[in-house]
Amino acid sequence: xxxxxxxxxxxxxxxxxxxxxxxxxxxxxxxxxxxxxxxxxxxxxxxxxxxxxxxxxxxxxxxxxxxxxxxxxxxxxxxxxxxxxxxxxxxxxxxxxxxxxxxxxxxxxxxxxxxxxxxxxxxxxxxxxxxxxxxxxxxxxxxxxxxxxxxxxxxxxxxxxxxxxxxxxxxxxxxxxxxxxxxxxxxxxxxxxxxxxxxxxxxxxxxxxxxxxxx
Amino acid sequence: xxxxxxxxxxxxxxxxxxxxxxxxxxxxxxxxxxxxxxxxxxxxxxxxxxxxxxxxxxxxxxxxxxxxxxxxxxxxxxxxxxxxxxxxxxxxxxxxxxxxxxxxxxxxxxxxxxxxxxxxxxxxxxxxxxxxxxxxxxxxxxxxxxxxxxxxxxxxxxxxxxxxxxxxxxxxxxxxxxxxxxxxxxxxxxxxxxxxxxxxxxxxxxxxxxxxxxxxxx
Numbered sequence: 001x002x003x004x005x006x007x008x009x010x011x012x013x014x015x016x017x018x019x020x021x022x023x024x025x026x027x028x029x030x031x032x033x034x035x036x037x038x039x040x041x042x043x044x045x046x047x048x049x050x051x052x053x054x055x056x057x058x059x060x061x062x063x064x065x066x067x068x069x070x071x072x073x074x075x076x077x078x079x080x081x082x083x084x085x086x087x088x089x090x091x092x093x094x095x096x097x098x099x100x101x102x103x104x105x106x107x108x109x110x111x112x113x114x115x116x117x118x119x120x121x122x123x124x125x126x127x128x129x130x131x132x133x134x135x136x137x138x139x140x141x142x143x144x145x146x147x148x149x150x151x152x153x154x155x156x157x158x159x160x161x162x163x164x165x166x167x168x169x170x171x172x173x174x175x176x177x178x179x180x181x182x183x184x185x186x187x188x189x190x191x192x193x194x195x196x197x198x199x200x201x202x203x204x205x206x207x208x209x210x211x212x213x214x215x
Numbered sequence: 216x217x218x219x220x221x222x223x224x225x226x227x228x229x230x231x232x233x234x235x236x237x238x239x240x241x242x243x244x245x246x247x248x249x250x251x252x253x254x255x256x257x258x259x260x261x262x263x264x265x266x267x268x269x270x271x272x273x274x275x276x277x278x279x280x281x282x283x284x285x286x287x288x289x290x291x292x293x294x295x296x297x298x299x300x301x302x303x304x305x306x307x308x309x310x311x312x313x314x315x316x317x318x319x320x321x322x323x324x325x326x327x328x329x330x331x332x333x334x335x336x337x338x339x340x341x342x343x344x345x346x347x348x349x350x351x352x353x354x355x356x357x358x359x360x361x362x363x364x365x366x367x368x369x370x371x372x373x374x375x376x377x378x379x380x381x382x383x384x385x386x387x388x389x390x391x392x393x394x395x396x397x398x399x400x401x402x403x404x405x406x407x408x409x410x411x412x413x414x415x416x417x418x419x420x421x422x423x424x425x426x427x428x429x430x431x432x433x
Contacts, residue, residue: 034236035250043242061340064325070385077262088380089341092349117264123257153242178321 037157045153046116049102052151058183059147065139065181072139076128080115083107118154119143125160125213135202138180141166141173147183163213167206171195174204295388297369304366311396319393320400326386327394330379331355335401350378355398356406368395 033039057063066072071079083106094100106113119142121127133139139146144155156162166173172187174195179185188194198204207213237243249255265272289295293305311319324333330348332338335355341348353360360368372391375381386394 031250033239036239037247037249039239040249041247043240044247045242045244046246047244061329061346063329066325067329067385080263082384084380084384089348091380092378093341093346120255122255123259123261124254 037159037162041154041159042157043153043155044118045151046118048116048151049114051099054146054152055148055150065146072129073133074130076126076130078129080117083113118152119158121158124215125163126215127213133180134177135204136174136177136180136198137166137170138173138175138182138185140183140185145183164208167208167212170199170204170206174198293366294392297366297373299366304364304370307365307392307396309392311393315393316396316400318390319395319397322386322390323394323397326382327398334404334407335398336406353379354406355402361402365392365395365399368398 058065068081068085069078070081071077083103086103087107090100090103095104103113105111142156142158143152146152171192172195175182175185175187176194176198260266260268260274264274266274268274269276291308293299294308297305299305327335328339330337330339330341330352331354332342332352337352337354339352340346342351355361363371369391371379372386372394373381373383382391
């Protein structure tokens, strides 16, 4: 009796099972690695209309974050400053710098600067800057050491899992209120005691329910 | 033999894909791409985002001149403008508690110190010659400033004067009064001793930071 299938067909089901299994592992690993905000969002460093250096202004000059981001302590939005804030100094400093040409144009015409937003949580998450700053979560916890960045990039994933990590255990991210804008702050040795004291003082119970952040 | 080349090709392709995709944390000027972008960005009005509802991209219309928001009627002229109804400069409109003074000192450090300096002597970081700020900031220890009424200082913070811009938008009214109190406090403490650092202008630009630091330490 003639064979219908050649002998190598015997190996086919095994091969399919094996390669299929490997493929599934690769797909899962790929989605885990490349689908995560750790990959998609971290490192986002858009080109801004003016190459504003946070390292110079916040680092070398030591200007406090709140000089420009006046909304941070009192409202949900930290606020990218209006052109007027830049012109507080740049009406007199570097008045002929070509890099600042878009700024001068904005000032003369009254049109807003089109700064590119870097840190963005989805529109269905209602993050509030003031709620965090008032209880001693520093800028650095979410934005990284801005004072060392020439041009700002996103350094934290700002994903829900990442938010919840801190909401479940905020101890390492609580600091005295005088230190909230400090960059390069290192938790003291007695951080655990400090965190306990801050949590007691402000009655901190970070919400981990849906409605804590979603409406 | 054929099988081996196929494997090699597969490995090379995989390596090329990985190389192109990069690693977590690589910087990129391109906006993030999300696997599931559902409702990440919604058609609603969000602070500091433009909208296509109006032609000029603004979310809201500019209110007519003289519009008063609820609870924002500023009847107390002395408190909100620093001037009494008769046009004279007002005195401090409320009693400064220790917490207010503390608040004033901290707000001063944010908004005033870059130019006027920690001691109010006009030697803020901006006075460092390497930043080429053309006009030295005013020292609070000048007799002219000491003689000013509290309301006058408040008005200067609010509206600016000569090269100093208005800080009305950046500093809330109550904080401005707290800052005025801190300025008075600095004036009471007096100007820091001139010290050798006063020869600052004569020293080369490179060493100025150093002299400023020693001066602050005194």
